[in-house]
Amino acid sequence: MTPAIREAVSLKPYNTFSVDVRAAQFVEVADDAGLIAALAYAEQHHLPVHLLGGGSNVLLLQDIPGLVVRMASRGRRLLETHGSRVMIEAEAGEPWHDFVCWTLRQGLGGMENLSLIPGTVGAAPMQNVGAYGVEVKDVFAGLTALDRHTGQLLDFSVEACRFGYRDSLFKQQPGRWVILRVRFWLDREAPLHLEYGPVRKRLAEQGITAPSPQAVSDAICAIRREKLPDPAVLGNAGSFFKNPVVAQAQAAALQQRWPAMVGYPQPDGQVKLAAGWLIEQAGWKGYRRGDAAVHKDQALVLVNHGAATGQELLALARDIQADIHDRFGVTLEMEPNVLPAT
Structure with missing residues (x-):
C-alpha cells in the first residue's frame, strides 16, 4: 500500500x-x-x-x-557483542544526535565526538560526517541500501563505500542509492579522541581529568552550541564549506604570507586549511545581503535571517568562493547538496 x-x-x-x-x-x-x-x-x-x-x-x-x-524510518538495536565491542544498527530516518545519545546510554563509546551534528543516520555515511577528529568511517560496520537502478537490496562494507573527506560512493552517485539502515562498531572500552584543544580545554575547565564518553559528548555539545547557531532559531545548514586540502608547498607559501593561518598536516602529506579562517580574513564574517548572511560569530556558516531564497544563499556562497580563490588561490567546495542540481 x-x-x-x-x-x-x-x-x-x-x-x-x-x-x-x-x-x-x-x-x-x-x-x-x-x-x-x-x-x-x-x-x-x-x-x-x-x-x-x-x-x-x-x-x-x-x-x-x-x-x-x-x-522517516525509526529503529535502533544491538546486533552482536564480541568482548567489549558491540555492533549496533539504526534505521535511516533516526535523528543522528538522538542516536548518538542512545549509544552513550548503552555505555558504548566511539560516537561521542559526533554529538549534536544535525541530520539523520541515513545521511551520515553519505557525507561521511565528522567532527573533532572522528568521522563516520572510523566507527562504520556496514549499511544496507536499495539500488534504484536494479531494485536490489545490497550490503556495503567500509571499503565499498569509498569514504573520503565529506564524501562517499553515495554522494558520488546521487539518486542511485537509498540508504535504509546503517551499522556501527562501538566499544565499551573505546579510547577517547581528545586531539582538539577546545575539547581538552573545556574538560580541564570543568575539572575533569579522567573523562567518560558522556563527558566528552557534553563538552562537545557545549562547544558546538557556542559556535554554531541553532537552526530552530536561525536557518542554517551548519558548516557551508569544506575545509580545503592543499599541497604542502602551497600551504607553506600561504603561511609565510599569513603566519596566523591555520593548517592541519594530513597523512598523505597535504595540509587541510580552515575555511572559516580564510573567509573571516577576507572580511565576510557577519556580512549580510538582505536575509542571506554569513553568521556574525562563525564565518563558516551561512544563515537565513527569515526570507532568504535558496538562490540568494547560493549567490552569496559563490561570491565568497570567488573572493577566496582570488585572495588565496584556494578553491572552497560547498558541503550542502543543491536541489535541484545546478
Missing part, C-alpha cells in the same frame, strides 16, 4: 535553512515497504524522485517537481 501522498507541500519545515519552496508531491516513508511503494508510484506516474532526510545538508533553490520522499 502506497503511503499517503500530498500535493503542493511546503518544504520549509523539512530543511534547516528554512527555505520556503514547495514539493509538487510529497510523501514520508516509515519502512522499506513504504519506500518501495512510493518509488513504484513515482515510476508509474513518470515522476522524478528527490530523497530528503533531516534536511540539514541541502540547499533548496526552487519548487521541486515530481515526488519528494522523506525518510
Whole structure:
C-alpha cells in the first residue's frame, strides 16, 4: 500500500535553512515497504524522485517537481557483542544526535565526538560526517541500501563505500542509492579522541581529568552550541564549506604570507586549511545581503535571517568562493547538496 501522498507541500519545515519552496508531491516513508511503494508510484506516474532526510545538508533553490520522499524510518538495536565491542544498527530516518545519545546510554563509546551534528543516520555515511577528529568511517560496520537502478537490496562494507573527506560512493552517485539502515562498531572500552584543544580545554575547565564518553559528548555539545547557531532559531545548514586540502608547498607559501593561518598536516602529506579562517580574513564574517548572511560569530556558516531564497544563499556562497580563490588561490567546495542540481 502506497503511503499517503500530498500535493503542493511546503518544504520549509523539512530543511534547516528554512527555505520556503514547495514539493509538487510529497510523501514520508516509515519502512522499506513504504519506500518501495512510493518509488513504484513515482515510476508509474513518470515522476522524478528527490530523497530528503533531516534536511540539514541541502540547499533548496526552487519548487521541486515530481515526488519528494522523506525518510522517516525509526529503529535502533544491538546486533552482536564480541568482548567489549558491540555492533549496533539504526534505521535511516533516526535523528543522528538522538542516536548518538542512545549509544552513550548503552555505555558504548566511539560516537561521542559526533554529538549534536544535525541530520539523520541515513545521511551520515553519505557525507561521511565528522567532527573533532572522528568521522563516520572510523566507527562504520556496514549499511544496507536499495539500488534504484536494479531494485536490489545490497550490503556495503567500509571499503565499498569509498569514504573520503565529506564524501562517499553515495554522494558520488546521487539518486542511485537509498540508504535504509546503517551499522556501527562501538566499544565499551573505546579510547577517547581528545586531539582538539577546545575539547581538552573545556574538560580541564570543568575539572575533569579522567573523562567518560558522556563527558566528552557534553563538552562537545557545549562547544558546538557556542559556535554554531541553532537552526530552530536561525536557518542554517551548519558548516557551508569544506575545509580545503592543499599541497604542502602551497600551504607553506600561504603561511609565510599569513603566519596566523591555520593548517592541519594530513597523512598523505597535504595540509587541510580552515575555511572559516580564510573567509573571516577576507572580511565576510557577519556580512549580510538582505536575509542571506554569513553568521556574525562563525564565518563558516551561512544563515537565513527569515526570507532568504535558496538562490540568494547560493549567490552569496559563490561570491565568497570567488573572493577566496582570488585572495588565496584556494578553491572552497560547498558541503550542502543543491536541489535541484545546478
